[in-house]
Amino acid sequence: EMQGAISKTTGKPYATATICRVLALLKSINKHSYRLMDCPLVADKVSLPKLDNIRTGYLSENQLKDFVRHALEYPDKHTGSFLALLFLTGLRDRELRYLTHESINWEQKTLYISRTKNGRDHIVY
Incomplete structure (x- = not known):
């Protein structure tokens, strides 16, 4: 019902x-x-209905390129760059918002993510 x-x-x-x-x-x-x-x-x-939470929607390579291009052309450069970086790294918005300058290793080209959803630190290459 x-x-x-x-x-x-x-x-x-x-x-x-x-x-x-x-x-x-x-x-x-x-x-x-x-x-x-x-x-x-x-x-x-009372039994709970079966869940099918598998996500099947993916962007094609061209759609991803279009999204990043539109994001970088967005009038507010901070917002556009933020959205492009989210898509390109796969980070959650909270993980990206809490990054500091110390989290970025320019020589190794890595991001150190310390505040993750599951509580474990990880590195994005």
Whole structure:
């Protein structure tokens, strides 16, 4: 029933991942209610839909070149350079924003990334 529901903000059906998150939260609330207040446990009867989160959209080489060219021609040079560097390095925007001058090794042509999403440092060549 939730898969047929339409989002009021986007006008599109809810994504499977969104439905899974909501159901997981409701199951968790029901399990806690069962333990604390002796409510009926119905969460075990609800199964989560299978997720297919594989990303299949890739840019062709020409599309990437066009994007970088447009980014570098963008009127705000800082924003355009930032977007081009994101695409060319594969960094997350937060990782790029937290770079310092000490993070750049000009001789070895590397970037030292210390604040990553998973918490592990890495080097971009």
